[in-house]
Amino acid sequence: MTPSPPSRPDTATAPAGGPVVASPCPSPSGGLRGWLAVVAVGMGVFAFTTTEMVPIGLLPAMSRDLGVSEGTVGLSVTLYGAIAGLFAPVLTVATRRLDRRLLLLVVLSVFVAGNAFTALSSSYAVLMVSRLLTGFAHGVMWSIAASIAIRLVPPGQAVRATAVVFSGISIASVVGVPFGTLIGQSDWRTAFWAISGIGVVILAAVAFLLPSLEPRAVVRLSELPKLLRHGNLRIATLVTAAMVIGHFAAYTYVAPFLEQDAGIPSGWVSGLLLLYGVAGVVGNFAGGAAAVRALRTTTLTCILLLATAVVLLVVNGSRHPGTIVLLLVWGIAYTALPVCLQTLVFASAPQAPEAATSLYICAFNISIALGALAGGWAVDASGPSSVMFLGAGFSVLAAVLMTRYRVGGSE
Known part of the structure; x- marks a missing residue:
């Protein structure tokens, strides 16, 4: 993807001569299917944000079950975010030659597996391994989500596509985290099974809706x-x-x-x-x-x-x-x-x-x-x-x- 350089940062549409953040090449999808694919990517962001934050509401239950303090369980949130941030540049570059559709499918597959392993965790050590595995995938997801979305719509709608993707964060705060906390009150593992199941649905939607997207602008x-x-x-x-x-x-x-x-x-x-x-x-x-x-x-x-x-x-x-x-x-x-x-x-x-x-x-x-x-x-x-x-x-x-x-x- 090679967006046109901006000629006037106070605008963001091609007709106005502003910063065009979508690819100048024709959209590989477009139309209803393209927007449905954008929504699927946004749901991926929703799922990742939910799994990142949902332990906050389940700390007491997780602490009792795993036999560690609430502060120790809280590291599953802190270190998750640190891994996602620190390794995002390295992993994005390491996967630079992969088709973006294939990469997104791999990332979502890791997400599904990571949350399933979290639900199956028999000890705190297993929990942290599963959380860090998901954290690695999270960093890649955030790096590629918006750039994928803007390749699925016409250039003039790139910012709108970005907004749809990032709405997943807000919706996770309003719906995902409270709902995960609610269903996990009796058994915290249920919440992660549910999140893993949502990941399966998103994975299927991405596989069906996204076209092949060759990598562009390869960077070492x-x-x-x-x-x-x-x-x-x-x-x-x-x-x-x-x-x-x-x-x-x-x-x-x-x-x-x-x-x-x-x-x-x-x-x-x-x-x-x-x-x-x-x-x-x-x-x-x-x-x-x-x-x-x-x-x-x-x-x-x-x-x-x-x-x-x-x-x-x-x-x-x-x-x-x-x-x-x-x-x-x-x-x-x-x-x-x-x-x-x-x-x-x-x-x-x-x-x-x-x-x-x-x-x-x-x-x-x-x-x-x-x-x-x-x-x-x-x-x-x-x-x-x-x-x-x-x-x-x-x-x-x-x-x-x-x-x-x-x-x-x-x-």
Whole structure:
């Protein structure tokens, strides 16, 4: 895939001369079948996101069954994300010569097997092996999902296809993780059997719907650092890192903030976070629609909205209506950003979109861990409100970096 280089980052459609992130070659599929294939890829993202996060709601049950502490079981989430991020560039390059349809089928097959092994785990060691196996596949999935999707639709609909793929993240938060937690309450293994079964369905859909997609823009491992010489890609990666650190520094500790500083009753918190997830689905598609018309402006606006919302949550105090509105604004702003940032990455390195995406995914996942770590230090030192200011500070840094994104090309 070789997207046309952007001539004006504030647009994202070919007729307007903006950053075309799809292949200039004719779509190998297109029409209803092409969009169904995009949905199938998005469901793959949904499944991977669900399996990454569902242990959070099952920690007590998994801890009792496997005879280890909840914190130890929690490493199955932390290390999963670390593996996905750190090995995404290496594995994406290692599989660079494989047909993308075949690679996606292999990744989904590993996903199905990994979750089945998790469900069958007889010990903590087996659990971690199965989780890390799935984590390797996760990194590849994130690196290739959007680049596959935009090859299945006409160039002018590339950003919309990216939004459909990333909607899988929001839907996992709203539906996948709560549902997995619910069905896993009596037996946590049931949740992973169900996720593995969903993976089988997605695997079948991909096998039926996706055409053969030859690899393009082959990049060697030694060439990955050279990609960061492209100024816009370097800026997009730094913006991603700052934005994700800021968000997760604050969001990881949003529950104690809501209860202790905003005066929200503990029984309301889960419902508010569900509303946050619903707002995220809206933000994902709204952000994609806005990015088609004004990519750089939309990205900058979402960053500043997030920074404003988290600061005003502190200023708002214990006024519940204001807290609810600001939490929804936060959800809309943040979940619009993955679509915008992924599109920026494509536009910044059109000659090697998958390799560039693997660097983006690496930065994204490492920044999740860094954000949670920084937020933990802030909470321990100064209380829950401090993480909101920390999140806003990193968001402002991301906004400043975003202003340096160069108009007119990928260099």
